[in-house]
Amino acid sequence: MMHEQPSRRYYASALSQLHPSHSYKAWGRSQWANWRDELIFVLKKLLTIEQLEPVPLAPQTVHQEEWAAVYFERILISTEATVRVPVNLYRPKNGTPPYPALLFLHGHDTTLNVAATFASYGYLVLAPIQRGFDERSLSGQPAAATCSQEFQLLAQLGINLTGMRLFDAQCVMDYLLRRSDVDPSRIGVIGWELGGYIALLQACFDDRIGATIANGALIPAESRLSLSEHCPCDTVPGIYLYADMPDIAGLIAPRPLLIETPQTSPELPLDEVLSAFKSLGAIYASLEAAGNLDLDIYPGQDIRYSDKKAVKFLSKHAMAHF
DSSP states (O other): OOOOOHHHHHHHHHHHTTTOOTOHHHHHHHHHHHHHHHHHHHHHHTTTTOOOOOOOOOOOOEEEEEOOOOOEEEEEEETTTTTTEEEEEEEESSSOOSEEEEEOOOOOSSSOHHHHHHHHHHHEEEOOOOOOOOGGSSSSHHHHHSSSHHHHHHTTOOOOOHHHHHHHHHHHHHHHHOOOEEEEEEEEEEEEEEEHHHHHHHHOOTTTTOHHHHHHOOOOGGGGOOTTTOOOOOOOTTTGOOOOOHHHHHHHTTSEEEEEEEESSSSOHHHHHHHHHHHHHHHHHHHTTTGGGEEEEEEESOOOOOOOTTHHHHHHHTSSSO
């Protein structure tokens, strides 16, 4: 006889009875703006962003290299009084400034090779190191990750780690848009895994972002039951009381959004992602913007770079003037 799983059953039951207060009801443009403003207000409260005090960015270049197809720089940017964010900058050798630009947000895998790849296509790319990883971990060591512990420590202070990461990303975006070699009308954000989640949130809050690519981030509430060893560092307590991921991603509408997901990931069941994407599609359709939403299902189970649609998507949208 199989043992019962009361905790799993409790969570599933609670989700089935949940009625998020800000689920989108396909109102169309007449009520969409009010819904968007209200949900963004709630999300900012949950993310504790308003507790963080920005300071002058004071960018400082600490290292430079010339590579085959791009120029590389390591820059430090201030976001809070005691915080300096290390940012990798990849500047293309081809093309003429001002360049279209991308903010690249990594996940638990902090490899940034893909950022350099996009720079070789003609984008200026900024890739910040997120809190909890590498030199921004509690140990301060390369390849270190203390994100789970930092989430718990910050939660005891009433601060949300996802909100802090989003705050950093917003500051890096501010710096990006102040550069004279960047075209502010051609800006995109791209993220993988937890970076994809941050990318979605940032595009929700920042209308300066023209196009968004989020990989492995459209995880509906039900899918959390499948995440046997999921790191809690991207948790936003209370978020499902207000909205599920399709609603949150829908805040980006009608701007261009590409959702990427692996085909056979045990942690991202494809049928659940497709169901969430259908709900997201309804939001775009209600705003007559279905053509600005796309989905890339790529082979395998790992959240990784897929070039099946990303480059063409950016060429179609981020290269255009909005």
